[in-house]
Amino acid sequence: MKWTSIVAIYSLFWVFSAFLVMPFGVRTADELGVEKIPGQVHSAPANWRPGRVALRATILSAVLFGLYYVNYVNRWITIDDLDVSRLLGI
Numbered sequence: 001m002k003w004t005s006i007v008a009i010y011s012l013f014w015v016f017s018a019f020l021v022m023p024f025g026v027r028t029a030d031e032l033g034v035e036k037i038p039g040q041v042h043s044a045p046a047n048w049r050p051g052r053v054a055l056r057a058t059i060l061s062a063v064l065f066g067l068y069y070v071n072y073v074n075r076w077i078t079i080d081d082l083d084v085s086r087l088l089g090i
Helices: 003-021 050-074
Strands: none
Touching: 003 050
16 A cells, blocks of 8 residues: 555544544533633533544544554455445345
């Protein structure tokens, strides 16, 4: 696999992981008991930590990409395994 493919696929895993881990650990102002800023939406996070989200996304994407790469090298699951046409009788 070319290094450019590795970077592109890892980037996709990272963005997916970032959106996946983003809502975990976030609390609203009402849950924390802090005062809201005028105009603030009730559901807006009061303890938003982008560094923590980036760290969690990096760890998760590294694990997922590692599994992807090991599958790519060892060919555990191939495109033939994902062919549903023979299951449907097509």
